[in-house]
Amino acid sequence: VLKMKKFNWIVWYLLNLITCGVYTFYVWHVMVKNNNTIAVKQGIDTIMGFIPAFLLGCITCGIYAIICQYKFFKQQIDIAKASSVAVTPTESPFLMFILAFVPFYSLYMVCKNHNDVVDANA
Secondary structure: OOOOOOOOHHHHHHHHHHOOOHHHHHHHHHHHHHHHHHHHHHOOOOOOOHHHHHHHHHHOOOHHHHHHHHHHHHHHHHHHHHOOOOOOOOOOHHHHHHHOOOOOHHHHHHHHHHHHHHHHOO
């Protein structure tokens, strides 16, 4: 039985405000770690951990960070399909990446999909 942390988008938003954005680093680190754990269990490709991806993103002026975020959404969709879970609102990693720039909705979308996948693999 896998014990993985789930997230509430409202709490994420509020803690992000209180910590001046630092909490978001923690959330992404945990979500990528959880996705990789589930991916290994299901035979799906893993992605680079958040911290190395963030550092490479800094070196490449954000280009690698964009690639990693796209890969995160693709992996999340692949895991959801393997777990018989529907993703919100689309199964297109490109559209999910675009929606990641919509305030508030992006947090809801990422948390819902993450929590649904975690529940299905607990």
